[in-house]
Amino acid sequence: MLFKNIPIRKKLLRIIFLINGIVLLVACVAFFLYEYYIFRKTTIEKLSTIGKIVSANSTAALAFDSPDDAKEILAALKNEPHIVMASLYDKKGNLFTEYHAGKEVKNFPVHPETSGYHFVQSHLEGFESVMQDGKQLGTLYLRSDMGALQERMRLYAGIVAIVLIVSFLLAYLLVKILKKSISTPIISLAETAKIISTKKDYSVRAVKMGNDEIGSLTDAFNQMLAQIQQQDDSLKEFTQNLEQKVMVRTDQLESVNKELEGFSYSVSHDLRAPLRAIIGFTAILEEDYTSKLDNEARRITSVIKSNTEKMGRLIDDLLSFSRLGRQEMAKTKTDMAMLVNEVKDFFAIEDEFAKIKWVIRPLPQIDANANMVRQVWMNLISNAVKYSAKCESPSIEIGSYVKGDQTVFFVKDNGVGFDEQYRDKLFKVFQRLHSAEEFEGTGIGLALVQKIIVKQGGRVWAEGEEGNGACFYFSLPS
Amino acid sequence: MKISNVELLLVEDNPDDAELTIRHLKQNNMANNLFHVRDGEEALQFIFSTGKFEGHGDLMQQPKIILLDIKMPKINGIEVLQRIKGDPRTRTIPVVILTSSKEDPDIQKCYALGATSYIVKPVNFESFAEAIKNLGFYWLLLNQPPFENA
Numbered sequence: 031m032l033f034k035n036i037p038i039r040k041k042l043l044r045i046i047f048l049i050n051g052i053v054l055l056v057a058c059v060a061f062f063l064y065e066y067y068i069f070r071k072t073t074i075e076k077l078s079t080i081g082k083i084v085s086a087n088s089t090a091a092l093a094f095d096s097p098d099d100a101k102e103i104l105a106a107l108k109n110e111p112h113i114v115m116a117s118l119y120d121k122k123g124n125l126f127t128e129y130h131a132g133k134e135v136k137n138f139p140v141h142p143e144t145s146g147y148h149f150v151q152s153h154l155e156g157f158e159s160v161m162q163d164g165k166q167l168g169t170l171y172l173r174s175d176m177g178a179l180q181e182r183m184r185l186y187a188g189i190v191a192i193v194l195i196v197s198f199l200l201a202y203l204l205v206k207i208l209k210k211s212i213s214t215p216i217i218s219l220a221e222t223a224k225i226i227s228t229k230k231d232y233s234v235r236a237v238k239m240g241n242d243e244i245g246s247l248t249d250a251f252n253q254m255l256a257q258i259q260q261q262d263d264s265l266k267e268f269t270q271n272l273e274q275k276v277m278v279r280t281d282q283l284e285s286v287n288k289e290l291e292g293f294s295y296s297v298s299h300d301l302r303a304p305l306r307a308i309i310g311f312t313a314i315l316e317e318d319y320t321s322k323l324d325n326e327a328r329r330i331t332s333v334i335k336s337n338t339e340k341m342g343r344l345i346d347d348l349l350s351f352s353r354l355g356r357q358e359m360a361k362t363k364t365d366m367a368m369l370v371n372e373v374k375d376f377f378a379i380e381d382e383f384a385k386i387k388w389v390i391r392p393l394p395q396i397d398a399n400a401n402m403v404r405q406v407w408m409n410l411i412s413n414a415v416k417y418s419a420k421c422e423s424p425s426i427e428i429g430s431y432v433k434g435d436q437t438v439f440f441v442k443d444n445g446v447g448f449d450e451q452y453r454d455k456l457f458k459v460f461q462r463l464h465s466a467e468e469f470e471g472t473g474i475g476l477a478l479v480q481k482i483i484v485k486q487g488g489r490v491w492a493e494g495e496e497g498n499g500a501c502f503y504f505s506l507p508s
Numbered sequence: 509m510k511i512s513n514v515e516l517l518l519v520e521d522n523p524d525d526a527e528l529t530i531r532h533l534k535q536n537n538m539a540n541n542l543f544h545v546r547d548g549e550e551a552l553q554f555i556f557s558t559g560k561f562e563g564h565g566d567l568m569q570q571p572k573i574i575l576l577d578i579k580m581p582k583i584n585g586i587e588v589l590q591r592i593k594g595d596p597r598t599r600t601i602p603v604v605i606l607t608s609s610k611e612d613p614d615i616q617k618c619y620a621l622g623a624t625s626y627i628v629k630p631v632n633f634e635s636f637a638e639a640i641k642n643l644g645f646y647w648l649l650l651n652q653p654p655f656e657n658a
Contacts, residue, residue, distance in 0.1 A: 299579050299608040306629060307524035314531065 081158035142169030391429030418445030548583025
């Protein structure tokens with residue numbers, strides 16, 4: 031496992047072990063080297079002292095040429111167990127007497143060398159001149175093993191090992207204690223965060239366990255929570271307010287809508303009554319006073335009647351237009367080809383329109399309100415029929431194409447067309463581009479088409495040229 | 509005209525509408541036993557022989573048909589219909605509703621209350637006259653017992 035992925039407790043343990051180990055190791059090595067150096071120095075000094083004492087004692091034996099005495103003197107060296115070999119040379123440099131300790135057997139140097147001590151392999155050896163009154167009587171050879179050093183080093187190694195083990199144990203205990211002050215607060219912080227994110231309860235606070243960095247992290251965390259809680263509260267409040275507002279507005283809209291509906295029916299009822307009276311009484315005039323009315327008077331009464339009827343139609347159209355805005359439009363899969371053929375047949379059976387040439391391209395099914403879309407086709411096709419019926423060879427083309435996420439339908443005729451500069455007026459209520467004498471109508475049909483299509487997420491537009499036909503388009507989401 | 513002999517009761521607040529209706533009924537010889545009241549209150553007083561019609565009528569001799577306008581002052585057509593259909597003595601009298609618009613939401617309510625039929629008063633009075641003529645002929649001359657939702 032990567033170091034960054036292991037738990038903090040183990041991280042701490044490893045860090046402490048590592049530091050502990052490095053410090054101890056460095057200390058031990060330094061100490062060891064120092065000891066080693068000091069020990070060698072003292073060993074040399076000690077051997078040199080012994081050499082000086084033995085050589086001082088040996089002067090008589092050498093002066094009187096008594097190897098036995100010399101041997102006896104050297105034998106005293108057995109009290110120094112580390113001295114393994116010793117020998118004396120006469121002033122000519124010949125071996126005079128020798129001493130062996132233990133099993134170590136090695137040839138003595140054949141000739142004495144200059145005074146001084148040095149380490150040879152694992153031994154310390156050296157020569158000491160035997161002097162008397164400034165005259166050299168002979169030379170002493172001493173050889174000492176380094177058993178003491180090795181013994182001491184072994185002891186040191188043991189101590190180091192024990193210190194390491196004890197310190198590691200202490201470190202382990204320390205980590206256990208430290209864990210409480212480092213990883214426990216972090217874990218509790220993480221737990222708190224987890225609780226908050228699962229329960230979405232921002233009123234929970236993390237418990238602060240100390241004034242260290244984790245303590246300030248806990249403080250920052252709690253501060254952040256307080257802010258979130260505050261924002262959450264204000265958001266909730268805002269949403270509540272918004273809901274309330276929406277409710278109030280909806281109520282207002284509903285009541286306005288109801289009022290409007292009531293108003294529409296009142297208009298429908300109350301505007302019709304006087305119209306009925308006008309027509310009715312004009313008819314009475316025509317019937318009961320026939321003999322008293324001349325032709326002009328009868329023309330006038332018929333004008334009165336036809337205008338009153340027109341007023342009635344206007345009221346009806348206006349009502350159906352305003353009703354449309356309040357109606358729900360449930361969408362179903364609507365077969366456009368079927369709708370178009372229905373509407374086409376409605377006109378095609380009339381003798382009056384028999385000469386119209388119909389071109390109906392394949393039309394797709396579409397999600398829309400069938401009744402409303404039928405009304406759209408009815409209005410557009412009846413317009414096409416109305417405005418092309420007077421020309422020589424009228425033809426009406428109906429088709430569709432896909433544009434982006436919408437399907438565009440069109441009704442194209444070769445009739446009287448319209449002036450492009452009045453294009454925007456086409457879809458306005460009661461806006462007409464032709465006089466009622468030329469073409470009858472109330473000017474509500476295209477406005478109705480636009481309202482229906484826009485309400486279902488589409489768009490309407492038209493292209494045309496005066497005397498050269500018109501094409502009306504509407505789009506619906508595919 | 510004897511009030512007790514009324515065959516057709518016209519409840520209509522608009523005097524012009526009433527005049528035209530009566531004129532057309534007359535032309536078709538159906539206004540002989542017609543009685544015209546001007547609002548719902550009068551209609552109820554007439555039907556139940558109360559108020560100014562107290563003692564004038566015989567509850568057993570009810571009109572054969574009632575033409576009832578919906579929109580009227582004081583007591584509207586719906587309330588009148590409710591009262592007529594709510595009383596066992598008058599429940600069987602066929603009531604034809606007169607309305608100015610076929611989109612009138614009250615039409616459904618009237619059917620639910622037991623109205624026999626409805627006539628839309630069109631702007632062109634000739635078609636209205638035609639409708640009344642047919643209806644009057646059907647109810648007055650054939651004198652059939654009423655049945656629901658004819």
